[in-house]
Amino acid sequence: MTTPAAVSKLNTNLFIDGQWVPARSGATFDVVNPATEEVLAVVADGAAADATAALDAAVAVQAEWAATAPRERGEILRRAFELITERTDEIASIMTAEMGKPLAEAKGEVAYGAEFFRWFSEEAVRISGDQLLAPDGKTRYFVQRQPVGPCVLVTPWNFPLAMGTRKIGPAVAAGCTMVFKPAELTPLTSLALVEILAEAGLPDGVLNVVNTTDPGDVVTAWMTDPRARKVSFTGSTPVGKQLLKQAADNVMRTSMELGGNAPFLVFDDADLDVAIGGAMAAKMRNMGEACVAANRIYVQSGVAEEFSNRLAEKMRALTVGDGATEGVGVGPLIEQKALDKVVQLVDDAVERGAEVKVGGDRPEGDGFFYNPTVLSNVSSESDLMSTEIFGPVAAVVPFDTEEEAIALANATPFGLAGYLFTTDLNRAFRVSDAMEVGMVGLNTGIVSNPAAPFGGIKQSGLGREGGSEGIDEFLEVKLIAMPQP
Structure with missing residues (x-):
């Protein structure tokens, strides 16, 4: 087997506070090519302690990141879109190697996934508010939207680039920091995406990534920490139900894109x-x-x-x-x-x-x-x-x-x-x-x-990704009331 050059160049550690670091335990796991059953790469295997360090980093920079100008956030996403597009061939080769889809289809996903960054780069500067006069004329109300805060992002293996950009794009545009767990079967495409975002100028601590073979340990550490304010999950309905139960304890905002039939x-x-x-x-x-x-x-x-x-x-x-x-x-x-x-x-x-x-x-x-x-x-x-x-x-x-x-x-x-x-x-x-x-x-x-809302009803999920609705999932509505003179 010939390992794609793009895979050989990847940093396969955890990414915490802008640094590539090994798991604290030193543990690693193998990523396997499903076409050949041969090992492609060895990746750092994080645990709860690494998850807490990642959330510490996200919390530390949340206020500063939220205060960043919308245009600046949008420009970071735009640069990342351009870098992904320039590197279509190498990203597609990584995706095909770790996930198996034909190379032509992988290139299609690169174009599709990159488009989420372009779309949300434009949405970043369109976060709007409102103002109105109370019916009795005595109070003026101002309605504004603010980032929800540190977000937990969990993605599946089947679209390893697009599932990441579909969540990271609106979070960055809204001004949220993130802790991100890619699928253990396909972490390499996600790690390539992280490198691109860092190169595009995303500040240290805004996006933190923990690869793991024990998602229950890592994600539970985030879900039970009251500092995490939102979870966005794509995966099976049974796992989504467990996350909803955990989210209830801290009344976290939730986006769930679950199973289909x-x-x-x-x-x-x-x-x-x-x-x-x-x-x-x-x-x-x-x-x-x-x-x-x-x-x-x-x-x-x-x-x-x-x-x-x-x-x-x-x-x-x-x-x-x-x-x-x-x-x-x-x-x-x-x-x-x-x-x-x-x-x-x-x-x-x-x-x-x-x-x-x-x-x-x-x-x-x-x-x-x-x-x-x-x-x-x-x-x-x-x-x-x-x-x-x-x-x-x-x-x-x-x-x-x-x-x-x-x-x-x-x-x-x-x-x-x-x-x-x-x-x-x-x-x-x-x-x-x-x-x-x-x-x-x-x-x-x-x-x-990317320009249309994606999501389901019944046991297929809650919330929408993409479209103008996608960024709303990462924003809270605040009302300011002022007496009318």
Whole structure:
């Protein structure tokens, strides 16, 4: 295996108060390439003592950072955006090596992730307030927004750059300091991002990073410290619920982007070319390892067979392999546990009567690979209909009526994203309104953009990231009342 030069150059210690430091215990852990199962890098393994030191640094500079001019905060983000863009190739190579996604897709994430910094560099100077006269004319009220304070940021492994920029961008723009725990499976991209922010002029102590294989120890140290005033978490619903319970003790502000179980509805009047393209985008982005991935594909009976066959053709044409290899369209899953889960879900569906149109197995050799798979006539009792697949498996289920499609779409405790394909404008808005999700892809398989609010309802989370709403998550509203002369 050849380790990318960009990985070899990285500092893999903790980043606290502007300094790269080893874990106090001296502990380290390995980062593994999921395509080869070989060790890429050795990273400092922080614990509670390191977490407390990181929060100490963030608290120490919070007041000074909050007083920094909005334009200055915005310019730091703008410089970081430009540096990320300039280093697209090296950041993408790091991401592909530690996470597995094809290099072309990694470059797409670099562009997407960088855009959060550009967007929030512009939002920094647009933090607004208000003033009004009380109805009785006796008091004038001034409404202003101030940074919430030191923030706890916890990100997942599947989009290691974008998940960081989506949280760090608004926190920097709002004037908040941060303690940040990247995913242990993909810390290297986050460490590259930290280096860029330091180079862009982010002051010491504003962003502090603790890598760890014991997130419970590190994050609990932050969550139980009353000096931390906000938590922004992206990950599983069970972990999110635990963090919400911890946040309650200190009444912390919370942003939770949790699990999904996205329905993908195709009506018989849909343009099937558009629907197939949308399905490939919504299902196969990131090898299906995305919280907004199409998890349950419901197709009206009249076109279900044609849709399944055409989707299988598209999936069959994809090349599986190491994402660093040119022409590869599907990389490995992130780890053995993820691969085992996909195997179990597919086997269960087949045992319950699903037909395998393509795939349904894994290629021989090293790496955590699973072949792109289409299953048709999947039983509603199959585990994959209620479990987030997080893999390259499309489960197709026929339906008859619009009412049935809506009921199937909403038959889940989750409500992050949903997709709808139809050429009937009235149906488009009728079904969009009825779907219990935070985001609807109407005749498109892509819903996320830094300029738009991202988030879910029900057990898929609280709050929004991106858009003008994204910075509000890091601001508190203060009222100043003054007697009117």
